[in-house]
Amino acid sequence: MQGLLRSRRALVGAVGIVAVAIAGALILISALGSDGKQAAPTTPVSTGAAATAPAPPAWVPGAAATQKLFGGIPQTLNVLGDPKAPVTMVEFADLQCPFCGEYAIDALPAIVEEYVRPGKVKLVFTGLAFIGPDSETALRATYAAGLQGKLWNYLDLLYRNQGPENSGWVTDGLLRTVGESIPGLDADALMAGRSSAEVDDAIALSTQQARTARVDSTPTFFAGKTGGALEQVAVSSLTADAFRPTLDALTK
């Protein structure tokens, strides 16, 4: 009996040590952030405005990268690229959706450089607002930027400063600062344009298109020959590699 107890104690002790070792290793790896990916900042970085100054700084993280990515590419409302491009890819997205932000940051730059800038593909943004109130607030500003031909810059910069869902991160201050960070964009006109009839119409049209296409999650992509039927693009990950087979086949 004594032997059995000793044996059981040894077993329990060994299990405890192994469990602690495994948990410790997992926590250590997690805390050190071995994948090196940092969470997106939820508020714009201050450039040192005085505490009493009400106006936020005219700069948010990622402004330079956004400007470089889209510079020189034609934009018309929600379309990026040559209007006569032979292939069209439509994205249904919600500004609060982290997957959409992941696509914009991880996949979009390569797609823009390889397919959009050379005039092979044009991209169409179709905004949805189903995650919560912040979605529509962000979407209205994004479409208002589209009225000035800067929708894609604005969209990209908002994703780079995306906050947690429905946390109230889409403040007027952020929307204005993002606008002021984009060269050539009139931030005052943007703020006023959010409640314009054109933006109302754009949101109504997007919602209708999502319903017709039976889109129930974001991001959802459709691609095809321009003017022809578009088919949903099934992607296994939100990287440029996942889109290349479809885009290569269509642009061949």
Place this chain on the structure above:
Amino acid sequence: MTAAQLRAAIALLALAGVAVTAYLVDARYSGTRLACTTGACETVQHSRYAKLAGIPVAVLGLGAYVSVFLSALSPRVEAAAIGAAIALAGLAFAVYLVVVQVAVIDAICQWCLASDGILFLLALACAERLRRVPEPPGEREP
């Protein structure tokens, strides 16, 4: 509760864990939005804490639940030990992730909490199974 009933309870709890984590894994790879009443599931699922050395935590959780389920199928002492080690390690890591959700990410994922609840019960059951080893001859399995 007999040893066989305890193992059945462990198997059922592990299957519940498999269901929750399989849903999270499927949502992650298919790009589907999670059904979420706390409004922040995707914030948690896409935080840097949702991956461990590049592997989604949901995938690790799925593997752990499957392993515990398999351990419950065997009456052997080694199986009880392996199941308990995985469940207890998982519980400790889950407690850490709850702290991270509350204190760092500032967002709660209800699916993670569901998994945490299952894991808590699973760890209790596995610990009890281990406590009963070795069992007196009268309670041995046929």
